[in-house]
Amino acid sequence: xxxxxxxxxxxxxxxxxxxxxxxxxxxxxxxxxxxxxxxxxxxxxxxxxxxxxxxxxxxxxxxxxxxxxxxxxxxxxxxxxxxxxxxxxxxxxxxxxxxxxxxxxxxxxxxxxxxxxxxxxxxxxxxxxxxxxxxxxxxxxxxxxxxxxxxxxxxxxxxxxxxxxxxxxxxxxxxxxxxxxxxxxxxxxxxxxxxxxxxxxxxxxxxxxxxxxxxxxxxxxxxxxxxxxxxxxxxxxxxxxxxxxxxxxxxxxxxxxxxxxxxxxxxxxxxxxxxxxxxxxxxxxxxxxxxxxxxxxxxxxxxxxxxxxxxxxxxxxxxxxxxxxxxxxxxxxxxxxxxxxxxxxxxxxxxxxxxxxxxxxxxxxxxxxxxxxxxxxxxxxxxxxxxxxxxxxxxxxxxxxx
Amino acid sequence: xxxxxxxxxxxxxxxxxxxxxxxxxxxxxxxxxxxxxxxxxxxxxxxxxxxxxxxxxxxxxxxxxxxxxxxxxxxxxxxxxxxxxxxxxxxxxxxxxxxxxxxxxxxxxxxxxxxxxxxxxxxxxxxxxxxxxxxxxxxxxxxxxxxxxxxxxxxxxxxxxxxxxxxxxxxxxxxxxxxxxxxxxxxxxxxxxxxxxxxxxxxxxxxxxxxxxxxxxxxxxxxxxxxxxxxxxxxxxxxxxxxxxxxxxxxxxxxxxxxxxxxxxxxxxxxxxxxxxxxxxxxxxxxxxxxxxxxxxxxxxxxxxxxxxxxxxxxxxxxxxxxxxxxxxxxxxxxxxxxxxxxxxxxxxxxxxxxxxxxxxxxxxxxxxxx
Ligand SMILES: Cc1cc2nc3c(=O)[nH]c(=O)nc-3n(C[C@H](O)[C@H](O)[C@H](O)COP(=O)(O)OP(=O)(O)OC[C@H]3O[C@@H](n4cnc5c(N)ncnc54)[C@H](O)[C@@H]3O)c2cc1C
Numbered sequence: 001x002x003x004x005x006x007x008x009x010x011x012x013x014x015x016x017x018x019x020x021x022x023x024x025x026x027x028x029x030x031x032x033x034x035x036x037x038x039x040x041x042x043x044x045x046x047x048x049x050x051x052x053x054x055x056x057x058x059x060x061x062x063x064x065x066x067x068x069x070x071x072x073x074x075x076x077x078x079x080x081x082x083x084x085x086x087x088x089x090x091x092x093x094x095x096x097x098x099x100x101x102x103x104x105x106x107x108x109x110x111x112x113x114x115x116x117x118x119x120x121x122x123x124x125x126x127x128x129x130x131x132x133x134x135x136x137x138x139x140x141x142x143x144x145x146x147x148x149x150x151x152x153x154x155x156x157x158x159x160x161x162x163x164x165x166x167x168x169x170x171x172x173x174x175x176x177x178x179x180x181x182x183x184x185x186x187x188x189x190x191x192x193x194x195x196x197x198x199x200x201x202x203x204x205x206x207x208x209x210x211x212x213x214x215x216x217x218x219x220x221x222x223x224x225x226x227x228x229x230x231x232x233x234x235x236x237x238x239x240x241x242x243x244x245x246x247x248x249x250x251x252x253x254x255x256x257x258x259x260x261x262x263x264x265x266x267x268x269x270x271x272x273x274x275x276x277x278x279x280x281x282x283x284x285x286x287x288x289x290x291x292x293x294x295x296x297x298x299x300x301x302x303x304x305x306x307x308x309x310x311x312x313x314x315x316x317x318x319x320x321x322x323x324x325x326x327x328x329x330x331x332x333x334x335x336x337x338x339x340x341x342x343x344x345x346x347x348x349x350x351x352x353x354x355x356x357x358x359x360x361x362x363x364x365x366x367x368x369x370x371x372x373x374x375x376x377x378x379x380x381x382x383x384x385x386x387x388x389x390x391x392x393x394x395x396x397x398x399x400x401x402x
Numbered sequence: 403x404x405x406x407x408x409x410x411x412x413x414x415x416x417x418x419x420x421x422x423x424x425x426x427x428x429x430x431x432x433x434x435x436x437x438x439x440x441x442x443x444x445x446x447x448x449x450x451x452x453x454x455x456x457x458x459x460x461x462x463x464x465x466x467x468x469x470x471x472x473x474x475x476x477x478x479x480x481x482x483x484x485x486x487x488x489x490x491x492x493x494x495x496x497x498x499x500x501x502x503x504x505x506x507x508x509x510x511x512x513x514x515x516x517x518x519x520x521x522x523x524x525x526x527x528x529x530x531x532x533x534x535x536x537x538x539x540x541x542x543x544x545x546x547x548x549x550x551x552x553x554x555x556x557x558x559x560x561x562x563x564x565x566x567x568x569x570x571x572x573x574x575x576x577x578x579x580x581x582x583x584x585x586x587x588x589x590x591x592x593x594x595x596x597x598x599x600x601x602x603x604x605x606x607x608x609x610x611x612x613x614x615x616x617x618x619x620x621x622x623x624x625x626x627x628x629x630x631x632x633x634x635x636x637x638x639x640x641x642x643x644x645x646x647x648x649x650x651x652x653x654x655x656x657x658x659x660x661x662x663x664x665x666x667x668x669x670x671x672x673x674x675x676x677x678x679x680x681x682x683x684x685x686x687x688x689x690x691x692x693x694x695x696x697x698x699x700x701x702x703x704x705x706x707x708x709x710x711x712x713x714x715x716x717x718x719x720x721x722x723x724x725x726x727x728x729x730x731x732x733x734x735x736x737x738x739x740x741x742x743x744x745x746x747x748x749x750x751x752x753x754x755x756x757x758x759x760x761x762x763x764x765x766x767x768x769x770x771x772x773x
Contacts, residue, residue, distance in 0.1 A: 147737050149666040172738045217741045218748035224741075283533045283762065284769075293765040345726075348755070349763045352533030356599045356756055357559060373600045373755060377748075380733050381741050388737065390676060 040098030046371035051100030095265025106130035106137035140184035157186035176225040200246035219377040330392035337382035438484035470702035474644035481648030490641035525566035527557035563606030601756035643695035653732040687724035715770035
């Protein structure tokens with residue numbers, strides 16, 4: 001069975017300009033020649049849903065030499081100045097080939113906020129370090145009592161002289177255990193609307209008083225953490241913009257985060273893995289890929305993925321022409337996260353009982369294991385984080401219905 | 403006091419409330435509180451024995467009551483409490499199958515008795531390379547030998563394989579006939595490679611090459627072996643349907659409680675209509691699963707092989723479909739805390755994941771229902 005989506009890897013006519021097509025070829029060739037095979041192998045085996053820092057570091061350095069490490073950024077900050085469609089093509093080719101995703105917290109989140117609202121010193125100091133991954137960032141927004149209702153956050157920061165003193169707790173912090181810096185929303189005032197008392201701070205994780213505790217997720221892995229702050233002193237120059245305006249900056253960032261949610265390259269790579277699983281797993285004496293019910297599910301999934309991929313592209317074309325819609329961000333986030341889950345679910349169905357042994361150290365009797373069950377568990381996160389899908393639907397409904 | 407249901411002539415009707423079984427279920431639920439995650443052999447087995455859970459599953463002439471129906475109740479209650487144990491595969495499946503073998507064999511009689519009084523535990527090797535159980539056409543072969551047989555077998559992730567005292571191994575003869583071999587763990591330890599499944603079930607791969615067996619180690623061949631294997635597949639699938647219902651009930655209850663207590667935007671999550679409706683849909687899916695799990699249990703003892711297979715497969719289709727959806731929705735409505743391994747929620751989520759795959763996903767059951 002041929003992958004219908006394969007034809008979308010740039011070969012279908014009428015979707016891309018000749019320049020874009022040439023750009024795709026260029027990226028593809030570069031990745032083929034430069035991506036270390038062991039790095040690609042780790043991601044394609046499914047063993048690491050969040051890539052190792054060391055792998056990201058290696059790939060970042062390789063891209064840096066080519067001027068692509070800050071691929072989402074404009075030229076003035078050291079990026080290549082890609083158009084939205086070029087960026088989409090770039091991510092597509094990298095992910096399909098098994099390149100690790102670059103750390104989004106620096107490149108796609110705090111970086112753009114610093115560019116827009118940061119001081120000259122912050123821009124000069126932080127941005128180049130994000131590019132080379134000298135600073136690995138994480139995001140300190142959520143708290144135990146403040147998830148969807150983020151504006152209710154309670155971590156306190158009190159200005160004493162030239163420093164803020166921070167006390168409180170963040171939770172579900174992705175990669176805090178690997179990170180050097182954390183950007184945090186903190187409460188500097190309890191007066192007026194909760195949104196108005198929030199400030200955006202950049203905090204060095206080596207500062208005394210910070211404790212990071214692992215949270216193991218249901219797939220048995222460690223990617224999120226609790227981050228505790230006790231009398232943590234933060235120099236006032238590490239505040240972004242004005243005190244009390246953090247919510248505005250955070251909203252800008254959240255929009256950025258959601259528009260960047262595409263993840264289509266990741267989906268295509270996982271689809272390729274799904275095909276391999278279905279070709280190599282036997283069910284009732286037949287290859288799973290030859291099972292009519294499975295094929296129906298696979299065909300439906302591929303039609304859906306192609307549709308989402310093309311809708312993503314359509315939104316980018318419209319945005320590039322200045323026709324942004326408030327619907328684009330929530331719709332993309334919802335579609336993409338649900339697709340990631342659907343693929344992982346079908347992977348699990350394809351492997352069936354072969355997927356049941358948990359993180360086998362010796363997978364001899366169980367090859368290829370592919371971590372389909374672990375990853376199915378892990379992928380449940382995608383409809384929860386980055387603004388849960390329920391919250392996205394609320395945003396969309398507000399836009400549509402008032 | 404023993405909650406063991408009194409011996410009666412007939413098993414209760416499927417949906418007919420039965421006081422004796424309700425008492426059994428209530429006492430069981432009370433007496434296993436806090437036993438999840440503990441060693442089943444020392445912590446759980448004595449309690450189950452005391453309550454008569456094993457004896458109830460024996461044939462009626464030995465004082466049993468309710469058969470697969472009683473087994474389903476126990477499986478549901480155990481799973482709802484988050485307990486992973488060999489009750490479904492040993493007491494509800496293998497023990498009851500062995501009791502059906504009508505043969506004057508003193509050792510077999512002793513084994514059956516030891517399973518019925520909980521002194522021993524047995525399992526069956528369902529899987530080989532294939533993602534679905536390999537029961538009637540396994541690749542494991544049994545070859546005649548002077549004075550007995552030689553068994554060459556590759557079995558994958560046998561539930562409680564390294565813990566059960568006895569293991570049934572589906573085999574084929576060189577001529578292609580079906581058979582069931584009996585392996586004693588004490589003698590086969592070296593051939594077992596343990597692993598843990600995603601839901602915490604301990605399992606083991608079995609690898610035997612020309613392993614010598616005596617005449618009496620082959621429990622059944624030909625038509626009798628076929629009949630027993632098919633019965634065990636249905637009995638185990640029905641028991642797993644009951645376990646799924648128990649795990650779903652736990653998730654639905656936990657979710658109801660969480661929606662009522664977790665506050666965001668100044669109100670409990672349960673104030674959001676979007677979540678209220680989805681919660682009701684979870685209850686509806688669970689209601690369907692409860693119905694069909696009960697029907698599956700009834701079919702295990704009452705129906706002939708063909709009808710039984712169709713009914714159990716149909717039930718499993720409904721239960722499995724519900725299990726995917728209910729577990730996904732429960733996790734989603736918990737938000738990030740649902741992703742944390744520390745909470746019971748994740749354990750139930752993974753339990754349902756595993757239960758939904760032993761006999762294939764719901765497509766496999768749909769296929770079987772129409773075959
Ligand atoms: C793997 C993972 C990684 C994460 N990484 C980070 C990170 O790096 N940094 C960070 O700051 N945060 C991170 N998060 C946290 C994430 O942003 C929050 O989980 C998310 O905002 C939801 O909050 P909550 O978990 O508290 O759920 P809650 O807000 O308590 O919501 C529970 C459920 O109710 C629903 N709900 C809530 N309100 C409504 C409503 N009004 N209408 C309808 N439904 C509603 C939600 O959608 C959800 O299904 C991560 C989460 C996960 C799972």
